[in-house]
């Protein structure tokens with residue numbers, strides 16, 4: 001049985017509280033729970049989580065951990081929020097902050113948000129969480145050291161301030177210090193106590209939706225050579241389109257059978273009819289499919305081709321049908337794998353070099369704006385067409401595309417010929 005605790009600024013000295021039985025991990029972000037490969041008997045505690053700078057931990061991911069038989073507990077901060085949202089599905093909340101979110105007494109995410117230094121600098125809080133101020137003035141009112149009116153005004157005043165600006169300096173002159181309640185710390189300690197007890201997990205039955213599936217797969221392949229080919233492989237769009245078409249044909253064969261009507265000469269379009277997406281002779285169709293086609297395509301290609309492209313891109317795979325697994329299989333030749341690894345190694349080397357020479361530069365912090373510009377040049381589409389460009393390469397969305405591109409930014413921008421990978425997948429060429 002393994003125990004993990006995601007914690008940061010709420011309890012910087014968590015290690016001392018947790019003892020040896022609990023592995024301390026930094027604040028949770030999207031993907032971290034899946035990376036643990038949760039299993040029966042595992043206990044996962046969530047206190048702190050990142051939410052602004054990166055994608056926050058996904059609800060589906062927590063449900064997945066529960067479904068795998070792990071117990072997931074939350075408290076104090078991000079953990080309390082998620083636990084309040086997911087309590088009906090078996091996530092357990094601990095402590096006062098959780099109870100107040102669960103009862104609806106607290107509603108805003110920013111009650112627990114703080115600005116803090118990073119791990120290297122001890123997770124020092126530079127602002128206070130509103131919830132701590134709330135609990136502190138409540139105590140002062142109980143003790144008769146603050147009037148309810150004064151307390152109400154102070155809360156209203158601070159609630160109007162953005163959480164990033166809730167510095168301790170703003171509280172100067174108020175009689176708070178001696179009564180200060182560190183709400184998040186108190187609850188984080190409670191969570192650790194709870195995690196040390198015997199816990200029997202509840203296993204909810206969570207539908208394995210297309211979103212969770214696509215997302216898990218995205219996690220699994222984020223460090224996989226397939227991503228490199230999706231990003232840079234010449235002709236990857238064609239490969240992906242072919243794989244999707246195969247999947248559509250398979251789905252039609254198993255679901256509709258050979259007797260299903262065939263109004264079009266194209267099996268892909270026929271299956272779209274069977275599924276109710278297409279009606280033969282419907283003239284409003286192409287205008288409705290606009291979002292799935294680039295400007296260049298719309299103005300330069302015949303309607304039958306456009307229809308097929310749009311249907312292929314809009315097609316939602318069943319959770320257990322994925323072109324990615326097949327793509328990975330077809331791209332498994334040792335030469336291609338080696339090329340992908342070379343590109344990755346080169347990108348890493350260039351990033352490290354730039355980071356050592358340019359103070360403040362970090363490949364992790366290349367702005368989305370620049371990535372979008374690069375992607376637009378790389379794929380020959382407009383900035384507002386990146387969603388299509390991503391879909392064409394089997395990547396579930398523009399945000400995933402940009403995130404995947406980030407480590408390759410310098411390499412792709414300044415050495416475009418290096419990343420232009422040719423995909424010899426036909427087996428016919430030497």
Ligand SMILES: [Zn+2]
Nearest residue numbers: 252256271274
């Ligand atoms: Zn069909």
